[in-house]
Amino acid sequence: MYGLIGKILRVNLTEGTVAEEYLSDVLVKKYLGGRGLGTKIYVDEVDKDTDAFAPENKLILMTGPLTGTFATSAGRLMWITKAPLTGTIGCANSGGEFGPELKYAGFDGVIFEGKSEKPVYLYVKDGKGELRSAEELWGQSVFVTTDKLIEETDPDARVCCIGPAGENKVLFAGIMNEKNRAAGRGGLGAVMGSKNLKAVVARGTGGIKVADKEGFLAACTDARKKLKENPVTGAGLGAYGTEILVNIINASGGLPKHNWRDGAVDPDADQISGETLAEKYLVRNKGCFGCSMACGRVTKIKDGPYKSAGEGPEYEAAWALGSCCGIHDLAAICRVNFLCNEYGMDPITLGSTFACAMELFDKGILTKEEMGGNLAFGNADAIVEFATKTALREGFGDKLAEGSYRMAESYGVPELSMSVKKQEMPAYDGRSLQGMGLEYATSNRGGCHVRGYLTSPEILGIPLKLDPLVTDGKAEILKIFQDLTAVVDSIGICLFTTFGIGLAEIGNMLRTATGWDMSDEELLGAGDRIWNIEKLYNLSQGFTREDDKLPPRLLTEPLPEGPAKGKVCELDVMLEEYYRLRGWNQKSVPTKEKLSELGL
Amino acid sequence: MLKPEKCISCRTCELICSFTRAEEFSPQLSAVSVIHYDKAMISVPIMCTQCEDAPCMRVCPVQAIYENEDGTKIIDYKKCIGCKMCISACPLGNMAFDGKAVFKCDLCGGDPQCARFCPSGAIEYKEANPSSLVKRKDLAEKFKEVFGEEV
Numbered sequence: 100m101y102g103l104i105g106k107i108l109r110v111n112l113t114e115g116t117v118a119e120e121y122l123s124d125v126l127v128k129k130y131l132g133g134r135g136l137g138t139k140i141y142v143d144e145v146d147k148d149t150d151a152f153a154p155e156n157k158l159i160l161m162t163g164p165l166t167g168t169f170a171t172s173a174g175r176l177m178w179i180t181k182a183p184l185t186g187t188i189g190c191a192n193s194g195g196e197f198g199p200e201l202k203y204a205g206f207d208g209v210i211f212e213g214k215s216e217k218p219v220y221l222y223v224k225d226g227k228g229e230l231r232s233a234e235e236l237w238g239q240s241v242f243v244t245t246d247k248l249i250e251e252t253d254p255d256a257r258v259c260c261i262g263p264a265g266e267n268k269v270l271f272a273g274i275m276n277e278k279n280r281a282a283g284r285g286g287l288g289a290v291m292g293s294k295n296l297k298a299v300v301a302r303g304t305g306g307i308k309v310a311d312k313e314g315f316l317a318a319c320t321d322a323r324k325k326l327k328e329n330p331v332t333g334a335g336l337g338a339y340g341t342e343i344l345v346n347i348i349n350a351s352g353g354l355p356k357h358n359w360r361d362g363a364v365d366p367d368a369d370q371i372s373g374e375t376l377a378e379k380y381l382v383r384n385k386g387c388f389g390c391s392m393a394c395g396r397v398t399k400i401k402d403g404p405y406k407s408a409g410e411g412p413e414y415e416a417a418w419a420l421g422s423c424c425g426i427h428d429l430a431a432i433c434r435v436n437f438l439c440n441e442y443g444m445d446p447i448t449l450g451s452t453f454a455c456a457m458e459l460f461d462k463g464i465l466t467k468e469e470m471g472g473n474l475a476f477g478n479a480d481a482i483v484e485f486a487t488k489t490a491l492r493e494g495f496g497d498k499l500a501e502g503s504y505r506m507a508e509s510y511g512v513p514e515l516s517m518s519v520k521k522q523e524m525p526a527y528d529g530r531s532l533q534g535m536g537l538e539y540a541t542s543n544r545g546g547c548h549v550r551g552y553l554t555s556p557e558i559l560g561i562p563l564k565l566d567p568l569v570t571d572g573k574a575e576i577l578k579i580f581q582d583l584t585a586v587v588d589s590i591g592i593c594l595f596t597t598f599g600i601g602l603a604e605i606g607n608m609l610r611t612a613t614g615w616d617m618s619d620e621e622l623l624g625a626g627d628r629i630w631n632i633e634k635l636y637n638l639s640q641g642f643t644r645e646d647d648k649l650p651p652r653l654l655t656e657p658l659p660e661g662p663a664k665g666k667v668c669e670l671d672v673m674l675e676e677y678y679r680l681r682g683w684n685q686k687s688v689p690t691k692e693k694l695s696e697l698g699l
Numbered sequence: 700m701l702k703p704e705k706c707i708s709c710r711t712c713e714l715i716c717s718f719t720r721a722e723e724f725s726p727q728l729s730a731v732s733v734i735h736y737d738k739a740m741i742s743v744p745i746m747c748t749q750c751e752d753a754p755c756m757r758v759c760p761v762q763a764i765y766e767n768e769d770g771t772k773i774i775d776y777k778k779c780i781g782c783k784m785c786i787s788a789c790p791l792g793n794m795a796f797d798g799k800a801v802f803k804c805d806l807c808g809g810d811p812q813c814a815r816f817c818p819s820g821a822i823e824y825k826e827a828n829p830s831s832l833v834k835r836k837d838l839a840e841k842f843k844e845v846f847g848e849e850v
Binding site: 167168169196203278303304305306307308309312316323327337382383384385386387388389390391393397399408 | 704707708709710711714715717718721722723724725726727728737740741742816818819
């Protein structure tokens with residue numbers, strides 16, 4: 100195969116066996132790779148009644164046909180399984196260097212099945228995979244684990260692993276690679292922990308061939324040029340990272356404060372912005388493999404109580420731990436973000452769960468005694484303290500480790516969890532950005548911004564400017580964004596490239612790399628197909644239209660100030676149109692005609 | 700010209716080098732490598748610096764490495780016997796072996812692709828103009844910061 104290697108590993112952790120398998124041409128062309136191919140394998144192989152933590156559940160690591168090539172920002176890998184936080188299909192992707200290294204080692208992906216009796220890690224080197232003991236690594240942080248495994252295997256190896264959060268089945272534990280890159284959302288790290296799988300290590304000296312060498316180089320050169328010339332991908336992301344959004348979203352009245360209770364205009368937002376981060380703590384910016392945008396933040400807190408160094412935070416993490424918790428101490432936010440990387444934990448859900456606890460405390464539902472601490476709005480020390488307690492499930496941390504929905508539900512107030520399908524919504528208020536409200540409600544992995552990022556047209560004006568307060572036309576563009584994102588996540592490039600390039604450039608890179616005869620329309624159609632197999636899985640798990648909803652706060656409590664003053668999210672009207680455009684009935688079930696159109 | 704302080708760690712140079720040289724994407728086949736130091740928070744691109752008095756050229760028993768008019772040291776594969784003495788001789792580790800033949804950076808015949816595609820300016824290809832004044836100024840700047848006073 101071109102682009103792809105054409106081989107994957109199947110690892111049975113119960114039996115301790117590692118076997119090689121070939122990928123089918125037909126299946127790959129239909130589901131592209133990464134998210135699409137991984138999900139297809141998952142739904143075909145795993146019985147729908149399987150619990151996320153059951154040994155019968157499988158955990159799939161899959162790269163795409165462009166991963167590790169010269170395509171724009173092609174360092175992505177995807178993890179797929181049932182998400183323990185939501186119970187939906189779980190897929191989370193990550194950049195860094197691991198995906199490319201796995202392909203150079205001779206494999207497009209790995210299927211993990213069963214459960215190991217004792218902690219193990221998989222070492223993949225140049226065409227061979229081997230399970231090794233990880234007993235001495237169990238309990239260790241992501242950083243220690245990574246360093247020790249490099250020492251134990253190969254100085255040029257790359258490491259994917261979980262930290263204590265994944266071992267302790269924190270429901271929002273991530274799978275980390277190169278220490279600071281995270282497949283963060285949905286709790287996939289907890290599934291890895293449930294299998295006693297501590298890490299995957301890859302080292303490869305092989306290469307990836309493409310079908311049309313000249314054509315591919317020309318397509319990549321064109322796409323790279325466009326990214327360089329675009330103000331977002333060529334300048335903004337490199338200078339300020341995703342954190343550049345703090346002041347922009349705040350100005351649009353979409354930066355939720357205090358667990359989304361007190362509006363979405365934060366007068367102190369600049370204290371946690373990308374500009375402030377650059378001024379105070381940024382050491383340098385960093386790119387994932389083959390990436391020219393380099394939005395990564397290498398940061399250092401030189402002194403004070405939060406003295407530490409690491410990477411991040413991203414915009415959504417800074418908001419969750421910041422404005423959402425009423426905290427504006429950027430050093431504390433950085434510190435918690437670093438801790439999230441060390442423990443292997445999603446800072447969006449963590450911050451939002453803190454914020455939910457803070458509101459419960461404010462309302463007198465939670466007490467200091469119950470918490471064994473003081474999770475009050477604005478208390479920066481508390482988020483640092485409870486980050487560790489959550490990862491280790493110590494004291495009240497054990498409740499926080501279940502995420503905001505289960506925690507709030509245990510006190511009888513699930514409506515105070517700002518989540519969709521039990522996953523916390525990130526940093527864009529669906530009352531100020533109506534399209535983002537629809538995105539949260541319909542995302543196949545629960546509250547999530549990166550399935551159809553309508554912030555791009557609603558705020559940034561890319562690829563066209565849409566009024567964020569209007570509902571008309573949002574369903575139509577969301578469908579296109581969701582389908583295109585499914586393509587991007589499947590072929591192995593970074594979603595951020597779509598600020599600067601579109602389907603035409605992506606199609607050119609993919610066709611010349613793989614040699615596939617596939618029009619742009621067919622490619623987008625594959626995205627639609629991928630979206631629908633995810634949806635069918637969610638339907639099989641009992642999710643219905645009733646679950647495509649938002650927390651009542653977004654539907655009934657109008658924003659008190661800012662450009663969206665007086666607005667709630669008008670979800671229902673958008674949702675009806677969305678189902679119709681998707682070819683689903685009003686119960687959100689794909690029609691027979693739609694499924695046959697997609698070849699399902 | 701290598702400027703590690705500008706490097707964003709992306710390894711685009713390794714990708715385009717291996718593709719240009721060997722027609723596949725494989726860092727192992729690249730004549731340039733980016734070395735990461737995560738605790739020191741820096742990445743350093745390393746490649747052949749085309750030494751004035753090149754040990755690879757001097758040690759070659761069959762004179763298979765020659766210097767072109769730009770001063771670039773180039774392997775003549777018709778003469779090369781694959782003895783790998785050049786790999787041993789290079790004090791910088793910039794000679795490599797791909798399983799079949801030795802290879803090194805040949806500046807892509809005067810249009811180095813790593814410099815062309817480096818997104819951050821960490822690798823630049825400039826006319827050889829060995830002036831150390833820039834670095835001296837950087838150093839002087841530090842003295843100015845410590846001892847100087849703005850009036």
